[in-house]
Amino acid sequence: MGPYTIVFLFFILLFFVPVLILVGIYNKFVKYKNKVAESLSLVDVYLKMRFDLVPNLVEVVKGYTKHEKEVLEKVVMLRNLSTKAENEKEKINLANQLVDSMKQIFVVVENYPDLKASNLYSNLFKELSEIEEKIAASRRFYNSNVNSYNTLTDTFPSNVVAGMFNFKREELFKIEVNEKILPQVKL
Amino acid sequence: MKSKQEFLDYYKSLTEHDTELKEREKTLVKPKLTEKPKFLIILPFLVPIMAFAAIAFGGFELLAVLPFLMFFIFIGLFVFLIINFAIPYLKNYRAFKIINDKYKEPLIKFLMEDKIYSYNKKEYINKKDFNKSKMFGYYNRYKGEDLTTVYIPNKNNDLFLRFSDLTVEEHETDKDGKSSTHTVFHGVFGFIEFSKTYDLSLSINCNGWFSGNERVELESIEFNKNYKVHSNDQILSRVILTPKRMEYMMKYKGKHSKIILVGNRIYFAFAGSDMFAPSVAEHAQEVSVDDFYEDVKNMNDMIEQVKQVLEVLD
Numbered sequence: 001m002g003p004y005t006i007v008f009l010f011f012i013l014l015f016f017v018p019v020l021i022l023v024g025i026y027n028k029f030v031k032y033k034n035k036v037a038e039s040l041s042l043v044d045v046y047l048k049m050r051f052d053l054v055p056n057l058v059e060v061v062k063g064y065t066k067h068e069k070e071v072l073e074k075v076v077m078l079r080n081l082s083t084k085a086e087n088e089k090e091k092i093n094l095a096n097q098l099v100d101s102m103k104q105i106f107v108v109v110e111n112y113p114d115l116k117a118s119n120l121y122s123n124l125f126k127e128l129s130e131i132e133e134k135i136a137a138s139r140r141f142y143n144s145n146v147n148s149y150n151t152l153t154d155t156f157p158s159n160v161v162a163g164m165f166n167f168k169r170e171e172l173f174k175i176e177v178n179e180k181i182l183p184q185v186k187l
Numbered sequence: 188m189k190s191k192q193e194f195l196d197y198y199k200s201l202t203e204h205d206t207e208l209k210e211r212e213k214t215l216v217k218p219k220l221t222e223k224p225k226f227l228i229i230l231p232f233l234v235p236i237m238a239f240a241a242i243a244f245g246g247f248e249l250l251a252v253l254p255f256l257m258f259f260i261f262i263g264l265f266v267f268l269i270i271n272f273a274i275p276y277l278k279n280y281r282a283f284k285i286i287n288d289k290y291k292e293p294l295i296k297f298l299m300e301d302k303i304y305s306y307n308k309k310e311y312i313n314k315k316d317f318n319k320s321k322m323f324g325y326y327n328r329y330k331g332e333d334l335t336t337v338y339i340p341n342k343n344n345d346l347f348l349r350f351s352d353l354t355v356e357e358h359e360t361d362k363d364g365k366s367s368t369h370t371v372f373h374g375v376f377g378f379i380e381f382s383k384t385y386d387l388s389l390s391i392n393c394n395g396w397f398s399g400n401e402r403v404e405l406e407s408i409e410f411n412k413n414y415k416v417h418s419n420d421q422i423l424s425r426v427i428l429t430p431k432r433m434e435y436m437m438k439y440k441g442k443h444s445k446i447i448l449v450g451n452r453i454y455f456a457f458a459g460s461d462m463f464a465p466s467v468a469e470h471a472q473e474v475s476v477d478d479f480y481e482d483v484k485n486m487n488d489m490i491e492q493v494k495q496v497l498e499v500l501d
Contacts, residue, residue, distance in 0.1 A: 042422060133499065137425035144404055 025161040032149040036170050039142040040088065043175060046135045047082075047095050053128055054079040054098070060124055061105060064115035068108045075101045088173070096176040103178060132178050139175045146170045188487055189298060194480050197297050201290055211282035212474060216275040217467045279467060282474050286465040294476060295335070295463060298483045303338040310334040311351040312376055320378070320454035322393055322445050326371045328356040333463055339490055343382075344497050348490065350377025352461040374443075374458040379493055384451040385500050389418040389427065391446040407433055413440040427496050435492070453493060 058072050078098045085091035109116055116122075150169045153162040161167070202208055237253060287308075295306050311331025317323075331353040339346040353376045360366040388400060391414050403416040403424045410433045418424035427448075443458035462482045468475035 039421075130499075133426050134422060136429075137422045140406060140425050141421050144406065148404070 021157075022161060025158050026165060028158070029149075029152060029161065029165070029167045032145065032152055033167070033170075035145045036142070036149050039138065039145045042138045043135070043142050043173075044088075044091070046131055046138050047091070047175075049131050050095070050128070050135065051079050051082055051098075053124065053131065054102075056124055057102070057105065057128070060118070060120050061109065061115065064112050064118075065108060068105075071101065071104050071108060075105060089171075092173045092175055096174070099176040099178050106178075128178075135175065136177045139177065142175075143172055146172050188301065188484065191477075191480050194294075194298060195476075198290070198294060198476050201293060205285070205289075208282060208285045208474070211285060212472055214278050215282055215467050215472055215474070216278045217469075283465045286474055286476065290476075291333075291463055291479075294479055295483075298480065299335075299337070305336045307334045308332060311353055312349065312378075316349070316378060317353070317355070317376065319452075320376075320447060320456070322447065322454060322456055323355065323371050326355045326357050328354075328358050328368070330354050331376075333461070335462075337486075337490075339494075341381075341494055341497070344501065345382055346490065346493065347380040348377065348486070349380075350375055350455075350462070350486075352376075372456060372458060374456065374460070375462050376454075376456045378455070379453045379490070381451050381497060383497075383501070385448075387418070387420050387423050387448060387500065389416070389420075389424050389446075389448040391416050391444070393417070393445050393447055403428070405433060406430070407437075409440075410437060413437070423500070426499050432492065435488075448496075455489075 054075060058076055061068070062072060075098065078094055078101055082091060082094040082098060085094055109121070152158045153167055153169050237256065292306060292308060299306070309332060311334050314329055317329070331351045334351040335349070337348040339348065352374070354373045355371040357369045357371055358366065359369075390400065400417040400419050401421065403418050403421060405411055405416065405425070405428060407430075414436060416424060416428065439457075445454075445456040445458075447454045460478075463479050465474045465476055466478055467473075
């Protein structure tokens with residue numbers, strides 16, 4: 001192997017290896033970013049399922065109560081606003097306000113034993129409970145993906161690649177869940 | 188389930204007049220070591236390390252002393268193992284045999300009285316069910332004992348639990364006639380079958396069981412270190428593995444457990460000690476059957492967890 005070949009191989013290594021590393025890190029960023037987007041879309045799916053159940057909940061409660069108009073109207077308003085939200089941040093903010101209002105409905109229901117005992121209400125409650133579980137699980141999945149992605153943007157040497165290609169930290173959304181209607185794990 | 192005190196009172200009522208057992212209990216020895224000491228791991232490296240040290244400090248001449256040194260080291264190790272493992276095992280064996288032959292079955296029957304179950308000391312999980320789990324690789328020796336089957340009514344999804352102790356080995360003989368045996372699995376193996384079939388596949392500590400299943404990284408670093416979870420559904424696996432359930436599973440970390448949920452079965456394999464195994468009491472010269480109670484309690488807890496998981500999947 002002549003000296004020119006050695007020099008040639010040296011320069012190939014000098015440029016080729018960093019390029020390979022760069023491509024590898026860039027692809028990892030793309031993969032993680034896609035995972036974050038995918039998990040956020042799953043959160044959306046379950047939030048939508050919750051929104052879709054709200055009119056049913058309002059109808060069932062309305063049939064039993066005459067004096068809780070304000071609470072029910074607020075829930076309906078929040079639900080309608082959520083469907084018109086323009087970005088994720090707004091959607092989640094409205095969804096969290098909806099959870100607060102729904103908590104008030106569940107407090108109201110406690111004062112109407114007939115309503116609580118009715119089949120319509122218990123089936124609806126079961127459905128809502130399952131959806132809250134899935135929202136909680138999808139929130140955990142989303143946060144886990146965001147943490148992995150953010151760790152990549154913050155640590156060396158991937159933070160250099162993040163700077164080069166404008167990969168920015170993602171926000172961890174605080175997605176509220178109605179803890180009281182989640183099934184409790186008995187131990 | 189009966190209380191621990193009721194169980195221990197029942198055990199006492201069975202054994203109080205057993206003079207042979209009392210005689211054997213007088214010679215019981217509490218084993219000082221319950222698992223292989225970690226220092227044994229350096230054994231394969233001992234010869235090269237000593238050879239290097241001999242050459243470094245004494246020159247090649249000192250190498251001649253090496254075989255004698257190794258001989259004394261291995262004699263010492265042999266005596267150590269005899270004192271800490273073999274002697275306690277032999278001394279305790281006869282007392283444990285009395286418990287296993289005479290009292291194991293009535294004790295299990297007492298604990299499982301409120302359930303529909305069957306127990307057979309000499310039988311074990313059949314190979315077909317073991318192979319179906321695909322948890323382990325090739326083996327050519329298969330034996331076990333203490334086959335227990337329990338039927339658990341559960342709303343619309345009745346459960347059928349079957350488990351036993353198993354010892355699964357691979358025995359090889361090379362072309363020089365030298366044979367070796369490698370333990371593929373030793374511990375408790377079983378499955379829970381339910382009437383509904385689910386689209387979810389979830390495996391814990393079974394790397395490579397399912398192709399195409401993704402790793403599920405959960406929030407707890409400790410949990411992820413001890414339990415490698417793979418699944419075809421990231422959301423449902425998180426619905427099942429809630430923070431509280433993860434906390435419950437961490438009680439059993441280090442027990443080398445494998446779990447697979449697929450179709451209408453959950454397979455489980457807990458490596459290590461056998462179920463329903465007598466031991467030497469901590470502060471008394473007598474046989475302890477506490478583990479019998481703990482084993483049944485742990486099975487009951489596991490069944491409750493499975494019922495909750497099935498409720499979620501329904």
